[in-house]
Amino acid sequence: MSESREFCPRCGDPIPERGDPLPGEPRDRDESLCDACYFDDFDLVDAPDRIEVRVCSQCGAIHRGNRWVDVGARDYTDVAVDEVTEALGVHVEADDVTWGVEPEQVDQNTIRMHCLFSGTVRGTFLEEEVIVPVMISRQTCQRCGRIAGxxxxxxxxxxxxxxxxxxxxxxxxxxxxxxxxxxxxxxxxxxxxxxxxxxxxxxxxxxxxxxxxxxxxxxxxxxxxxxxxxxxxxxxxxxxxxxxxxxxxxxxxxPKFTPGDVIDPDDDAGPVLVRSVQGNLKGTRLATGDQYEARFEEGETPDARKLGTAEDASETTVVAVEDDHAVQVLDPETYESKTVPRPDFFDPDAETVPVLKSRAGLHVLPEDVSETD
The missing domain is CATH 3.30.70 (Alpha-Beta Plaits)
Incomplete structure (x- = not known):
């Protein structure tokens, strides 16, 4: 590189020719220095003396800016690396920059970050290492404070x-x-x-x-x-x-009634096993096996009295199937043979069935009575 007619204002050595600035472009004052004097004042990396990371000791959130942020961490090494990376600055004149960070756990609340940077400036390869202590400050975030209070x-x-x-x-x-x-x-x-x-x-x-x-x-x-x-x-x-x-x-x-309840609606059509109370109450007629749904205006609470629940049912013996509409079963309390309505869900080959005895009589329940919604 040929030497210019300019001399370093600090040491007096001639400055290599670097070309004139473009018209209207100001000359950088550092351009007037020789390489030796330039690098005397040059810092490849701008780093803070220390960094404090505010951490919630309850939930592990960290404070960034003016708010708390969940990071889901108990080991704050990665957090320290991120904070240091965010705080470091590399000189704008450096090209082909590479860097690495090596954390050193000093104690529970201190992590020493060893940061090694390299780059090319004025055609010269430079390396620089900075050490940034990261202090973990354990506090209580607003959310955890509110919960505790x-x-x-x-x-x-x-x-x-x-x-x-x-x-x-x-x-x-x-x-x-x-x-x-x-x-x-x-x-x-x-x-x-x-x-x-x-x-x-x-x-x-x-x-x-x-x-x-x-x-x-x-x-x-x-x-x-x-x-x-x-x-x-x-x-x-x-x-x-x-x-x-x-x-x-x-x-x-x-709702007044729950799935599994046996109710007697005020419609003279016999008891109902409640299946669902989402929206209008829905269930199964125990005398016939027909599906029941309360009127729209009644919703999930029709005018009815509760006779019992499916959990109150007892397993009893089927004595005989009389016809398509009637079946004989043993009364689970008196052991007398009683004729009761035969609903569609009754299995004619069954030897036993669950029955509920109430003030309204004896009622056969479905075998899947435990599967009410």
Whole structure:
């Protein structure tokens, strides 16, 4: 490379010819320095003296910018590598840059990051190593703080019409709530959580983080278990902008009857084994085997009295099949032979059948009685 007529203003050595800048292009002040003086002040890598990573000690989230972010990590080495990578800067004049990071775990809260960089500047190959300590600061994120403090914005009350919910209904309602919140968490919603699940004499209370999620849980419960939901808002405070803040109670009322109940509708057509209470109540007539569905205006609670449940049924002996409409069975209490209606679901070859004895008489139940929805 030929030498120019320019000299380094720092050491006085001649500067190699590098070509004149384009018209209107300012000359970089570093261009006037020789290579030796240029590299005296040159840093290939710009790195901070240390980096602090704020970590939630409860859920493992890390604080980035002005918010907490779930990373699902308990080992924060990868997090430290990401943070250091984000903080490092390589000189714009460097070409063909390669780099690598080697973490060193000093103690539980300190990771020393050894960062090795190489690149080409002014045709000269350079290598530089920097060491950046990463300090893990364990704190409590806003979400975990709220959970620990019992914070909630809505209550989902699981109740039932003219009865208390069954243990199975309460258990399923809680599963639905937890599944709903898990779906929201999986989508990255850090406002999604259940702060408390409490049992009362009337049913279960589920305290939820937001009103929107409380309403979503209530709708899912009703969609699967039947019934209806009513909202009862209560003014609790005002936010910083003067807007009213309400806490909403979602009162879920499950249907009066449940699958497996045997009821006697007020239509003189005989008892019904309840199969479903989603939408209108549906079931099977025990006298005929015909399908039953409550009228639209009755919904899931027709005018009927409860005679018992499928769990109350007893297995008894078939004495004789009289004709297409009648069959003789033994009364499970008195052991007398009784003639009862023969429904379509009755198997004429069966030696025993489940029967339910109630104030309305003796009723043959389907063999698949345990498979009610």
């Amino acid at each position: 019992g914070y909630y914005s809505s209550i989902v009350q699981i109740r039932a019409t003219d009865r208390t919910p069954t243990p199975e209904e309460e258990e399923r309602a809680v599963e639905i709530a937890e599944s709903y919140i898990a779906d929201r968490e999986e989508k990255g919603d850090r406002n999604a959580f259940i702060s408390d699940i409490g049992e009362t004499a009337d049913g279960t209370n589920i305290k939820v983080s937001t009103n929107q999620m409380g309403g979503g849980i209530a709708k899912r419960v009703v969609r699967e278990l039947g019934g209806h939901v009513k909202e009862y808002p209560t003014l609790v405070t005002e936010d910083g902008d003067g807007n009213e803040v309400y806490r909403v109670t979602y009162a879920v009322r499950l």
